[in-house]
Amino acid sequence: MNLVQRLQGTFFSPDVTFKSLAAKPVWVGACLLILIATLLYTILINPYLQQDQLRLMENNVELRDRYGDERIDQMLETMRNPPRWRIIAGHVMSVVGMLAGLLITSLIILVLGRMGSTEGRFIQIFAVLVHASFVDKLLGNAVRTFLVLYQKSFFQSTTTLAAFFPRLEVTSTSFIILSQIDFFQLWMFGILALGLVHIFKIERRRAFLVSFAFWFLKSALHIGVTLMSMRLFM
Numbered sequence: 001m002n003l004v005q006r007l008q009g010t011f012f013s014p015d016v017t018f019k020s021l022a023a024k025p026v027w028v029g030a031c032l033l034i035l036i037a038t039l040l041y042t043i044l045i046n047p048y049l050q051q052d053q054l055r056l057m058e059n060n061v062e063l064r065d066r067y068g069d070e071r072i073d074q075m076l077e078t079m080r081n082p083p084r085w086r087i088i089a090g091h092v093m094s095v096v097g098m099l100a101g102l103l104i105t106s107l108i109i110l111v112l113g114r115m116g117s118t119e120g121r122f123i124q125i126f127a128v129l130v131h132a133s134f135v136d137k138l139l140g141n142a143v144r145t146f147l148v149l150y151q152k153s154f155f156q157s158t159t160t161l162a163a164f165f166p167r168l169e170v171t172s173t174s175f176i177i178l179s180q181i182d183f184f185q186l187w188m189f190g191i192l193a194l195g196l197v198h199i200f201k202i203e204r205r206r207a208f209l210v211s212f213a214f215w216f217l218k219s220a221l222h223i224g225v226t227l228m229s230m231r232l233f234m
Contacts (some may be wrong), residue, residue: 006014010134010191016194018128025127031102034130034137035095041141042094046087054079056155058147069163098137102129105214109196112210117200128195132188140184159183174228180219189215 001009001020008031009017027152057076106126113120147157153171162168162178169175193211196206 003033006030006131007033009132010131012131013192014191015197017131018191019119019198021127021131022124022195022198024100025121027127028124030130030134031099034102034133037137037141039091039095041137041145042091044145045148045154046090048148048152048157049081050082052153052155053168054156074117077217098128102126102133104130105218108217109210109214112213113196113200113202116206117202119201120196120199124199125196128190128199132192132195135188136182136184136192140182140188143183143184171230173227176230177223180223185215 001017004015006021006026009020048193052139054076057079079096081178103126106122106129108215109129110120110122111123113125143159144157147159148154159182159221160179161181162175165174165178168178189211191206191207196202196210198209200210202210
């Protein structure tokens with residue numbers, strides 16, 4: 001299958017597509033597409049993210065009491081007029097971070113899968129994961145970008161359960177937890193499990209367990225780090 005066929009297959013026939021990838025892992029074109037999509041998403045939403053972060057800091061009285069007006073004003077000025085090198089570095093890091101995330105995710109899933117199987121190779125998991133990411137990084141980011149551009153806000157544009165609770169503060173524990181339950185990510189890890197069936201030669205129930213075990217661990221870690229950061233810096 002060529003890249004276009006694999007792209008279509010990911011959405012309409014993931015089991016067949018991932019079975020083919022497990023037998024013959026190909027990933028270069030798909031990975032480049034994911035990285036380009038990530039870069040474009042970052043460029044488009046970054047101005048709105050900066051505006052939201054700026055408003056959050058401007059209205060944070062506790063932060064001013066902790067660090068003082070002078071330091072906060074300096075930080076706000078830097079956020080309003082960031083140097084070009086910092087903007088470019090942020091875009092580059094988003095791409096590097098995406099690639100690192102795909103590699104680390106593949107490695108962890110390999111470890112989880114090998115707990116109940118002697119089958120499976122890193123390159124197979126990486127190839128399937130990259131293609132499964134089409135759901136979240138192409139379609140999901142396209143929807144998120146539309147929402148951000150429409151609502152003129154990054155924090156208020158979400159494809160997670162938090163979308164059903166618009167009055168929640170973005171800094172609240174409830175919002176942080178709900179924002180990890182993203183519909184496109186659930187879709188992505190759901191079809192990823194179909195690929196793990198063919199990679200590890202295991203039944204679907206166990207494959208879904210491996211896939212969503214990683215999703216749960218990732219989400220729990222993100223929630224923990226975010227809450228800790230909020231306590232330290234907000």
